[in-house]
Amino acid sequence: MSFFDRMKQGASGAAKKAQQTVETTKLRTQITAKEKEQEKTSKLIGEAVYKAYTAGNWKQADKEVTAHCQHISALRQEIQSIELKIKQARHMKECRCGKVVASEVKFCPACGYSFTSSYDEKASAAEIRLICQGCRxxxxxxxxxCSHCGLTM
Incomplete structure (x- = not known):
């Protein structure tokens, strides 16, 4: 391999790494926005509970708090989905023990878990499934x- 071929290969690798960094940064920005929205929603829960407390009627806040909690659950699922996209962009996967490893690894270096063919290393976002909090x-x-019960995801 000539010097120029190696230079070209190095530049190509750097460009791929830069693209991966840009994509990861965009996804992390989305996570930050969702976390801020989650904090605002948590504050709304507190305000609703306090308003019900001062009114002396706890049931008054029930529907509002439930709606806010469902919204937070949906935000958390979206964050998990974005985190999976980050791992995929970085060519990483997570073991059942929590260790994040390269996607081509066949055994977890932390716990020895075997990533068999049942673990689809090329799972796309379309294959990700969200589980309904109400009916599962x-x-x-x-x-x-939810396609079964209509609950907000």
Whole structure:
């Protein structure tokens, strides 16, 4: 391999790494926005509970708090989906023990778990399933409402 071929290969690798960094940064920005929204929603829960407390009627806040909690659950699922996209962009996967490893690894270096063919290393976002908090039905990743019970995802 000539000097220029090695230079070209190095430049290509650097460009791929830069693209990966840009993509990861965009996804992390989305996570930060979702976390801020989650904090605002948590504050709204507190305000609703306090308003019900001062009114002396706890049931008054029930529907509002439930709606806010469902919204937080949906935000958390979206964050998990984005985190998976980050791992995929970085060519990483997570073991059942929590260790993040390279996608081509066949055994976890922390616990020895074997990543068999049942673990799809090339899972796309379309294959990610969201589980409804109400009825436990698996839904598509981009679902806003449960296909079985209609609960907000």
């Amino acid at each position: 039905t698996a839904n598509d990743a981009d679902t806003k409402f």
